[in-house]
Amino acid sequence: MTGVLAHGIGSRSDLPIPLFYAYAGAFAALVVSFLALGLLWADSRFSGDRAGRVLSWRPPARAIRVVTAVLALYTLGWLLLGPAEDNAAPYLVYVIFWVGLVPASLLFGPVWRLAGPFRLLPDRPRRPLPGRLGYWPAAAGLLAFTWMELVSPEPAASATLLIFLLAYGAAQVAGTVVYGHAWLERGDPFEVYSTLVGHLSPLGRRADGTLVLRSPFNGLDAIAQAPGLVATVCVLLGSTGYDGFAGAPFWVNALQTSPLGRTGLGTLGLLVAIGGVAALYTACLWAAGLIGGARGLTPRFAHSLVPIAIGYLVAHYFSLFVIEGQRAVILALGLDAQVNQEVVSAGVIATVQVLAIVAGHVIGVVAAHDRSVRLLEPAKAVAGQIPLFVLMVCYTLGGLTLLFAA
Numbered sequence: 001m002t003g004v005l006a007h008g009i010g011s012r013s014d015l016p017i018p019l020f021y022a023y024a025g026a027f028a029a030l031v032v033s034f035l036a037l038g039l040l041w042a043d044s045r046f047s048g049d050r051a052g053r054v055l056s057w058r059p060p061a062r063a064i065r066v067v068t069a070v071l072a073l074y075t076l077g078w079l080l081l082g083p084a085e086d087n088a089a090p091y092l093v094y095v096i097f098w099v100g101l102v103p104a105s106l107l108f109g110p111v112w113r114l115a116g117p118f119r120l121l122p123d124r125p126r127r128p129l130p131g132r133l134g135y136w137p138a139a140a141g142l143l144a145f146t147w148m149e150l151v152s153p154e155p156a157a158s159a160t161l162l163i164f165l166l167a168y169g170a171a172q173v174a175g176t177v178v179y180g181h182a183w184l185e186r187g188d189p190f191e192v193y194s195t196l197v198g199h200l201s202p203l204g205r206r207a208d209g210t211l212v213l214r215s216p217f218n219g220l221d222a223i224a225q226a227p228g229l230v231a232t233v234c235v236l237l238g239s240t241g242y243d244g245f246a247g248a249p250f251w252v253n254a255l256q257t258s259p260l261g262r263t264g265l266g267t268l269g270l271l272v273a274i275g276g277v278a279a280l281y282t283a284c285l286w287a288a289g290l291i292g293g294a295r296g297l298t299p300r301f302a303h304s305l306v307p308i309a310i311g312y313l314v315a316h317y318f319s320l321f322v323i324e325g326q327r328a329v330i331l332a333l334g335l336d337a338q339v340n341q342e343v344v345s346a347g348v349i350a351t352v353q354v355l356a357i358v359a360g361h362v363i364g365v366v367a368a369h370d371r372s373v374r375l376l377e378p379a380k381a382v383a384g385q386i387p388l389f390v391l392m393v394c395y396t397l398g399g400l401t402l403l404f405a406a
Contacts, residue, residue, distance in 0.1 A: 026358045037369040038382045044374040048221035052212030069117035079158045090156040091328035099317045105197035112194035118172045125180030134227030141189030146239035151266035220367045223303040230302045236309040238274030244402030284391040292376030292384025304368040311360020315353040361396045
């Protein structure tokens with residue numbers, strides 16, 4: 001079942017876009033957007049949670065959550081009673097749920113907030129959620145999930161998935177009993193994941209739950225700052241980056257020969273990838289604050305990393321979703337059908353991957369620029385963005401290198 005965790009196509013070096021042209025196009029897009037914004041965008045234009053046209057439509061949330069609960073039980077049934085080979089559960093968890101949350105949230109907003117079955121529990125908090133807790137439980141949960149997917153010895157084994165899902169369910173029930181639904185907004189890793197992605201959707205929700213139609217840039221600007229937000233986004237970026245080089249021959253050889261063992265070295269590699277993303281971000285924000293005459297910028301620009309993380313997720317998992325998603329449906333429904341490996345061409349896959357990474361970074365540049373002209377001293381706002389531009393270039397070139405060279 002290791003194929004569940006592989007991308008839909010094998011080697012990035014076989015994709016029909018030369019790496020030089022991918023680099024050149026990405027760098028040109030970033031430079032042009034940076035210069036244009038510096039010349040033409042002198043004042044902040046985004047209004048965050050205040051923006052958007054209120055929609056009167058109210059989806060049948062309870063019915064949707066009941067359906068989700070039934071689907072979750074169906075997946076557990078596969079884990080408990082399904083065959084060892086050709087079991088649908090790993091595909092349902094890793095492909096349909098984990099990867100599928102990205103396009104669903106981009107199209108329809110924070111779908112796991114709407115569909116999450118734990119919101120069927122009564123909202124009767126025994127005490128308020130501590131503000132210092134922030135997004136840290138979600139960051140820990142996402143780290144645990146990505147470790148299971150990318151590092152654990154048997155990520156597709158029924159026992160592995162059962163242990164994680166039971167621990168995840170117990171944590172959400174306990175948190176909801178104590179803190180009410182406020183826990184799910186910050187402590188459910190998949191609700192936080194879906195909500196962050198959903199901030200780029202034209203369909204969004206304000207802090208009070210009001211459904212609105214708004215610009216994705218206003219959605220990004222509305223991301224609530226809280227402890228652990230930077231860590232959460234860095235886990236998404238770093239784990240996807242680790243996935244990008246985990247299949248490289250040098251790393252595969254290192255995993256097989258390391259005295260730490262495959263799991264030990266894999267764990268270290270995952271943590272180093274996440275730590276590297278966080279360290280580069282922190283250093284560049286420190287430099288931006290030093291040049292721009294402002295302090296405490298690190299949490300205030302975390303929203304600009306969200307589109308970058310989404311770009312990486314789309315680039316790395318697009319082919320997996322369109323190809324292995326077919327297998328998930330075939331196995332789950334017991335269909336007599338074959339997976340169509342040619343449903344999308346290598347050229348289409350390569351184009352989607354490069355565009356996703358470049359678009360994510362350009363959107364990140366726009367979001368960071370708008371926040372910069374709001375927070376930095378006017379005379380230093382453009383100069384203060386140079387470290388942020390360097391950050392975007394490093395992430396872009398790193399992402400393309402992992403995409404094509406792995």
